[in-house]
Amino acid sequence: MxxxxxxxxxxxxxxxxxxxxxxxxxxxxxxxMPTGWTGDGYTFSRGQMQDAVARKFPFQRRFLGFFDVTLSNPQVSLDPGRNRIAIQADAQVESGLFRQPLTGPLAVSSGLHYDAPTRSIRLDQPSVDRFDLQNVPGGVGPQISAIGSLIAGQLLNDYAVYTFKPEQLKVAGIAVEPGTITVLPEGVHVQAKRP
CATH class of the missing domain: 1.20.5 (Single alpha-helices involved in coiled-coils or other helix-helix interfaces)
Known part of the structure; x- marks a missing residue:
């Protein structure tokens, strides 16, 4: 039956x-789904940002015609309270004006934005939080401060900290585009939205 x-x-x-x-x-x-995608976006770690920034170092450049600046050993940290990332590096400034190089830390913080043409997350308006060189001779303090601002503007402004591969901007065959960027304690979350 x-x-x-x-x-x-x-x-x-x-x-x-x-x-x-x-x-x-x-x-x-x-x-x-590409690695890192969750239900509402993409999260990349502080370590991924550290690796991307470290590729830019050591950095050497001449500023204001007679200051040779070298930056090394960058360290990336996250500041979720201000929705910014921070980068600290060892700075060394050499010039014929000094008997010995000036050394000390340079700390820069920055927001983040997405640049669609390059498919990258970039630093947005970095600012110098700290530039403490030891034994700065009298009279050159303003020039040293200017160097810190130039470093933030020339070295780090609009610097790509993460670039998406084309296939990473598709989830299950549907095109997505990064939207709101949020700095978290453990990484940076990029919200996915339909283009």
Whole structure:
């Protein structure tokens, strides 16, 4: 004797089968997502930013015609309270005006923005939070401060800290574009939105 097609056990098997198919589809869609994508965006770690910034160092440049500046050992930290990232580096300034190089830390903080043409997350309006060189001779303090501002403007302004690959801007075949950027304690979250 066969069961009628509307019996509870047959309906239960149909729903169980449908649920299994839905779970399989969801697993395939999640497998297609680039690493880092979550339900509402992309999160990259402080370590990924550290690696990207470190590739720019050591940095050497002449400023104001007679100050040779070298920056090394950058360290990236996150400031979720101000929605900014911070970069501290060891600075060394050499000039014929000094008997020995001036050394000390340079600390810069910056917001972040997305640049669609380059598919990158970039520093936005970095500012010097600290530039403490040891043994600065009298009379050159203003020039040293100017060097700090030039470093922030020339070295770090609009610097790409993360560049998306084209395939990373598609989730399950649907194009997405980075939206709101939020600095978190453990990384930076970039909200996904439809273009």
């Amino acid at each position: 066969t069961e009628p097609s509307n019996t509870p056990s047959r309906r239960m098997r149909w729903w169980a089968g449908a649920a299994a198919v839905a779970v399989a589809i969801a697993a395939v869609l999640v497998a297609c």
